[in-house]
Amino acid sequence: MTRDDDTPSPMPAPDDVADAAEKARARAFGDLIDKVVAGRPPAAVPADERALLEVATVIRAATRPVELGAARTRSVVEAALATAIERKGGGSRLTDPSLPVAGVVPLARVRARRLAPWFIAGVTSAVAAAAVLVLVLRPAPSRDVEAAPPPVATHLRSRPADALIGVIARAPSLDVAGGATVSRIDTIYADRLAGFRERTLSGATRRRGSPGTKGGGP
Amino acid sequence: MPGPGAELEQEQRLVEEAQRGNLDAMRPLLERYAPPLYGTVILPRLGDAATAEDVLRDTLATAVEKINRFTWQGKTIYPWLRQIAINKVYDVHRASKRSRRLADALAQELPSETDPEASPDAMMMAEEERTSHRGRIELALGELPDRYRTAIQLRLIEELSREECARRLEVTVGTFDVLLHRAVRAFRKKFGDRADVPDPRP
Numbered sequence: 001m002t003r004d005d006d007t008p009s010p011m012p013a014p015d016d017v018a019d020a021a022e023k024a025r026a027r028a029f030g031d032l033i034d035k036v037v038a039g040r041p042p043a044a045v046p047a048d049e050r051a052l053l054e055v056a057t058v059i060r061a062a063t064r065p066v067e068l069g070a071a072r073t074r075s076v077v078e079a080a081l082a083t084a085i086e087r088k089g090g091g092s093r094l095t096d097p098s099l100p101v102a103g104v105v106p107l108a109r110v111r112a113r114r115l116a117p118w119f120i121a122g123v124t125s126a127v128a129a130a131a132v133l134v135l136v137l138r139p140a141p142s143r144d145v146e147a148a149p150p151p152v153a154t155h156l157r158s159r160p161a162d163a164l165i166g167v168i169a170r171a172p173s174l175d176v177a178g179g180a181t182v183s184r185i186d187t188i189y190a191d192r193l194a195g196f197r198e199r200t201l202s203g204a205t206r207r208r209g210s211p212g213t214k215g216g217g218p
Numbered sequence: 219m220p221g222p223g224a225e226l227e228q229e230q231r232l233v234e235e236a237q238r239g240n241l242d243a244m245r246p247l248l249e250r251y252a253p254p255l256y257g258t259v260i261l262p263r264l265g266d267a268a269t270a271e272d273v274l275r276d277t278l279a280t281a282v283e284k285i286n287r288f289t290w291q292g293k294t295i296y297p298w299l300r301q302i303a304i305n306k307v308y309d310v311h312r313a314s315k316r317s318r319r320l321a322d323a324l325a326q327e328l329p330s331e332t333d334p335e336a337s338p339d340a341m342m343m344a345e346e347e348r349t350s351h352r353g354r355i356e357l358a359l360g361e362l363p364d365r366y367r368t369a370i371q372l373r374l375i376e377e378l379s380r381e382e383c384a385r386r387l388e389v390t391v392g393t394f395d396v397l398l399h400r401a402v403r404a405f406r407k408k409f410g411d412r413a414d415v416p417d418p419r420p
Contacts, residue, residue, distance in 0.1 A: 054265025062351030080278030
C-alpha cells in the first residue's frame, strides 16, 4: 500500500462536493474497476490507484470465490515444477508428458538444453582422442618403399678415403671434431691431387669423369 | 470421486513417492491445492492478481523443493502449503516496503499448520478461511457510512455496472465514481486501522 496509508488526510463525507481533480481520479478508478470486474486487470497502474485497486481486489477475493482457471493452474504448476527442478539441479525424475503451455518451457526441453553442452563437449573430446590415436598408431613409413638409388658404376666411384686415412675416432668435443674433419679433407685433397698428377704426367687421357678424376680434377 | 479417507491415503502415497525422489508425484497435489491457495490465501493478502500468481508459483516450487522436510501426520498437506504461501506473501510485502496493515489484517485469523484443531480437509480449510475473510470485510464495511457501504456492495461484491449502481443510488455516473472512490479509501483506512498484529510466522 502506498501513499494513502501514510497520509493522515481527513476522509470527505459522502455528500461533500468533489473538485475537478478528484472527479478525474474517481473516473479513472472507475475505469480500472471495470477492467477488474471484467476479469482483465490492467498490467500497469499508477501507484496512487494501485493501492485502492488492491483494496478492491481484496474485498472481491474475500467475498466471492476467485477462480484461477484450469489452464492457468496447470501453467503455474508446470512452471513451479520446472523451477523446483532447476533449483535442485535437475537430479529428480520428472516424466509427465505435460501439454505445452504458453510461457512455460516443457521439462523435456529444459533437460535437453541442460544436456546439450555436455553432449557437444563429449563428441568433441571423442573426435580429438580418435585423431590422437590415429597419429600414434599409424604404421611407420617403410624404408623398403623408398626407391633405392641406382648403383654407381665402379669407374665412377672415387677411391675410398677410409683406406687412405683410416677411421677417424669420434671426437669428444666439437673443436676436435672440426679439426679432424679439416685434416681429413686435406688428406683426401692431397690424395686426389696426387692421383691427378700421376695420371696427367703418365700421359693418361683427359677424359672427364674417368675413375679417380672425378669432376676433371683441380 | 474418492471419499475423504481414500483421498487422504492417496495424498500420503503421493507425498511419500515425492519424498523418494519422484517429484512428478507432486503434480496432482499441486493442481488440487493451487486454486484454494490462490483464491483464499494469497490473492486476498496481496490484492494484485499478477503478483499473486507469481507468489503461488514460488510457493509450489518451494513445496516441491522442500518436500522432504514435510512430516506426514495423518492430515492433508494443505496447511503446510498454506504456511509457505503466507510466508511468501510477507516476503513480498517486506521486499516492496509496502504497508503491511492490510495484509496483517488478513493474516492473523486462521490457525497455522501446527494447530491441533485445524480441519483435516483442505477444501474445508479454504472455505473457513474465505468465511473468515468475508467476516472481517463485512465488519469493516459495517463501520462505513451507509452510502459508502452500499457503493462497495453494489459495485465490488454484486458486480453491477456503474450505470446501474448510479441508478440505484439516484446519482449520476460521475457522482457514483466519486462515491466509490471515497468509499474504497475509507474502507482501507478502517480496515487497516483494525489491524495491529505481529508477523504471523510461527
